[in-house]
Amino acid sequence: MAKKKKRRQGPGQRILVAAVAVALLAGAFGLGWHFGVESTRFRGNILLVNESHRLEADYVPDELVNLYQQRHSFRLASSEIMLTRQTYEAMERMFHAAEEADMNGYIVTSGYRSYQRQQEVYAQSEPGKAQQPGASEHQTGMAFDVTVETGDGFENTPQYSWLMAHAHEYGFIQRYPANKADITGISYEPWHYRYVGVDAATRMHQTGQVLEEFLGGNG
């Protein structure tokens, strides 16, 4: 039988143990940062949300407003749609300008979606048709879906062309263009717009970059 030796830990050993623990923790975070699923991330003041940059389950944006209760120069598919106040205000300015240009008939169909709601959407969708909970931009309260009443193909309407020409002037980008699915991870969604602010939207409009490219890094 082996005798147990009682050894006293000297201060040097304790420091070594602590240093190893710190190194392991740092390594784990480092690996998570580069290869794992990253959590909420702002770059500058822009929040990037996609499959590899997910929001926490309890992430709820500040200052959500119900669009139905605000002045709105657009139609609403339901009285429950919410967005952040900043996004709503920019969007109202945009659709008001569209109206002034005789461009009418926009119907907003979706806005803020909670993590829990996205879980339901994901569970009810065919594989690959909906984003995982936490990976949907709708959880930011800064993205909305819009269409018009003319059946199929919003992308073939003058309302769509107007948005493509002017959305950036109000701080919006078309988030999932047709030719960028390999970068965004999402196939063409002519109906989905995201608020990023006028400066960023204008630069992206000029360069043709999507948000992942604009923000750089390993997006």
Ligand SMILES: [Zn+2]
């Ligand atoms: Zn959408």
